[in-house]
Amino acid sequence: VTSRRFVVGDDLALSPDQARQIATVLRLGPGDVVVLVASGAELDYRLDRVSATSVEGTVTARRSADVEPRCALTLGLPLLRGEHTELVIESATQLGVRRFVPYVSARSVVRDVSAGKLRRWERIAREAVETSRRARVPEIGDVVPWDALFDALDGRVLVAWEEERDLDLANALPAGAGGLSLVIGPEGGLGPDEVALARSRGAATVSLGRRPLRAETAAIAAVARIIAALDR
Amino acid sequence: VTSRRFVVGDDLALSPDQARQIATVLRLGPGDVVVLVASGAELDYRLDRVSATSVEGTVTARRSADVEPRCALTLGLPLLRGEHTELVIESATQLGVRRFVPYVSARSVVRDVSAGKLRRWERIAREAVETSRRARVPEIGDVVPWDALFDALDGRVLVAWEEERDLDLANALPAGAGGLSLVIGPEGGLGPDEVALARSRGAATVSLGRRPLRAETAAIAAVARIIAALDR
Secondary structure, eight states: OOOOEEEOOTTOOOOHHHHHIIIIISOOOTTOEEEEEETTEEEEEEEEEEOSSOEEEEEEEEEEOTTSOSSOEEEEEEOOSTTHHHHHHHHHHHHTOOEEEEEEOTTOSOOOOOHHHHHHHHHHHHHHHHHTTOSOOOEEOOOEEHHHHTTSOOSEEEEEOTTOOSOBGGGTSOSSSOOEEEEEOOTTOOOHHHHHHHHHTTOEEEBOOSSOOOHHHHHHHHHHHHHHHHOO | OOOOEEEOOTTOOOOHHHHHIIIIISOOOTTOEEEEEETTEEEEEEEEEEOSSOEEEEEEEEEEOTTSOSSOEEEEEEOOSTTHHHHHHHHHHHHTOOEEEEEEOTTOSOOOOOHHHHHHHHHHHHHHHHHTTOSOOOEEOOOEEHHHHTTSOOSEEEEEOTTOOSOBGGGTSOSSSOOEEEEEOOTTOOOHHHHHHHHHTTOEEEBOOSSOOOHHHHHHHHHHHHHHHHOO
16 A cells, blocks of 8 residues: 655755655645645645656645554564564554663664664664554664663563562553653563562563463564553 | 474474484483474474484473463464565464464465465474473464355454454454454455455454554564453
8 A cells, every 4th residue: 555644854855765666656736635744633635736756845734643642652672583673663653652662681683773773663663653553653772781771761660470479560551641662672581680680670581471472472562452451 | 592492293303404403413322302293282492312313212201381372363364475474373373373364365476375385384383482481383274265264264353454444453342261263454455345255254343553554563563462452
């Protein structure tokens, strides 16, 4: 499905790629209307001039985009093998994550990320915002080591941990709509010293259920449950 | 992570592939113990004879595998493009789905599935059972058209539908632990006649939230929410 929604910056400028999409793929011209998605707002944008590399137009209507989740959820995400990080960024953005903080820990298999991959993540997040009709592209932070992760998170911090037996995610969610951060463990699991460090920084370990999940399943499942519980 | 858990049939026979894994990859021999996972039970299995193509042994302990979800959830899953069906089968099996019923509907883009792909789905489901330490490999039904789908589902039937505004998934779940079926719409969406047919067969349409989700995200998110709510 080709969308007529385009995520833009505060200057409302459409990129050459977006202009090409409008001119060549959608075949729109002067008088046609597209939707611009800028931070927190949706704008109807009547095209005035269209070329294959640039577009000019006029904002004819402005509304606040009210599908943004009412909770600000930050996801601490380990670097995962293959396409799994991309998959989580795509799904978690559709579900409503506000910010991603990628990290590496002692047992991380993947330990760094190329500039090209970072740009790919940003493109995937932008496309997922368009799919889900959100108004805000989630920020993707720099990759940090485990001991710097907790400085980069907001609000109450929950760490999904396979060995946690007592506290289920459902019972660990804050009542209000304040900030919340969720950390998913890496493919190799978290070591006891890493769990101790998290707790010393005020994080609580939570269980996602009785069955071990792969990291990407855990991330999507936990984000879905949190957003469903807090975004009423 | 190489697992010592092997899913077998009721005859407890290990396949040549599994024997090779035991002999060549894990390098186990007589006296070593592996875990066999048969329908509903976990067995300790002491190896007596090991070759590269066959293994014989003795059951030394038997326990019921209690991580199986207490709810029997059937997932009606459209055929999806690329690797997306595989992804949903993998994640939804880890989360606890009991049975899959693949289907095609009017706007389905992918309309049939090769025998090789079906075997691949079955292998992915079996591996996901091993990952999540479940005891039961979900059944994957034959591909059915929309109007036969409702004959193949169990219990209360919920159809996730983007245009449903009133009934959220959370408010549509049965109180008891009886059978439940969830249908995820295809990539092209459901037509009004398809929704009408579902309702005439007793299904309820439900919302997964205010943001449109891609089919694979919707499937994983909804399964995670249902299992978390019903498998207490």
